[in-house]
Amino acid sequence: MAIHMTTPTVASDAFSTADQRVWLKLEALQPCGSFKLRGIGHACEVHAGRGAKRLLSSSGGNAGMAVAYAGKRLGLPVVVVVPETTREWPKTLIRRQGAEVIVHGTSWMEANEHLMSLRQPTDAFIHPFDDPLLWDGHASMIEEAATQMPRPDAVVLSVGGGGLMSGVLQGMHAVGWQDVPLVAAETIGADSLNASIAAGELVTLEGITSIATSLGARRVSERAFAWTKQHAVVATTVSDAEAVQACLTVAKEHRLIVEPACGAAVAAALKRSVPVLQHARHVLVILCGGACATYEDLQAWAG
Incomplete structure (x- = not known):
């Protein structure tokens, strides 16, 4: 029996519009609080x-x-x-x-x-993100989601070191979603993937200035960057304030506490500033969770 639990994929009435259904893969429900x-x-x-x-x-x-x-x-x-x-x-x-x-x-x-x-x-x-064994495990969330929701037109997730991204993309290819674009969200100040895509090569940030410390890998893994050459990956950034507000919105609408690192994906999905999100009928957002931030932390960051 696996150590992790099967998590639900739920349609969010709060985050959906008349033309778009937003689905949340509730990895925040894992016993230790995150997809990890x-x-x-x-x-x-x-x-x-x-x-x-x-x-x-x-x-x-x-x-x-x-x-x-x-x-x-x-x-x-x-x-x-x-x-x-x-x-x-x-x-x-x-x-x-x-x-x-x-x-x-x-x-x-x-x-x-x-x-x-x-x-x-x-x-x-046990490496936190750069290990094929981790990607094999993370891929299982997509195998579950494929049985829980319609085929999405886009998948949105947060990127730190790239472990979640590598596993999700592995899972997407395993279930036949290889032509579904992936929106990779980072907070400004922890955007090593965005910087690497812009430079056309792996970039190491001088430091992390974002409060989303769970995204605080100064350099994404080689595998995560390699995926950007093999799959339609759209990198986008949100501010710390947008990520925190997204966390507070998740708490209000879905009664779940998640970290700003997770809020980055929600913020990107709700902004819909990325073209692939503006015309998607079904969007899957990986609510990756995170247990390091409390509700009091979120309130303090929000000012």
Whole structure:
């Protein structure tokens, strides 16, 4: 039995118009709060089957939570190293699953280096986004959606490191949606995919200035960028304020709390500024979730 759960795909009356039906894949309902559990749960199961005795993560966000959740279900100890900038709430959620949380360094890179220094031969390191095992797991959400809704005219999702994007596109090709355009949304200040497409090559951002820290990969994975050469991918950006407002709208209309990283996709879908969204009859939005932000956080960001 898979560690992740099957999630519903629901038609949003609030977000739809007379000419367009907006569908939400409710990945925010995963037990640890985000889509990450699909790919990470799958990867953890594979590594456990290969004999791993301990699971390691260097994410203080949703990936770390997913590894902790999966490890508990598999009966394996989990160590998560986070930088000093990680807030208390995510650390609390990770510890709640029985994982050991170590705080080290001022950045993810320093935390990751420390984690690697602890790695033993029987440990499995679970990457937050750049691993084919993750993409295999994430693809399952599209296999589900294909049985839950009409064939979409566009799919909208948020992009950070590109793990969700790579898995969703893999799933879209598996179910025959290879000609359905993908709208890839980022917040301004965390838009490494948008910058890479504009430059025609992978670009590493100097830093992340967006509050959507879950999108805070300074460079997307090579696989995600390669997909832009193989599939119709339309990159778009929204402001932090638009992403936060979208989160508050989701909370009001659908009684779900999601992070600004997730709100970016909702904001892009509701703006409909991308041409492929202006004429689409059915639009699928991946409500990827995220458990690092509380409702109080959203209210504070909104001012």
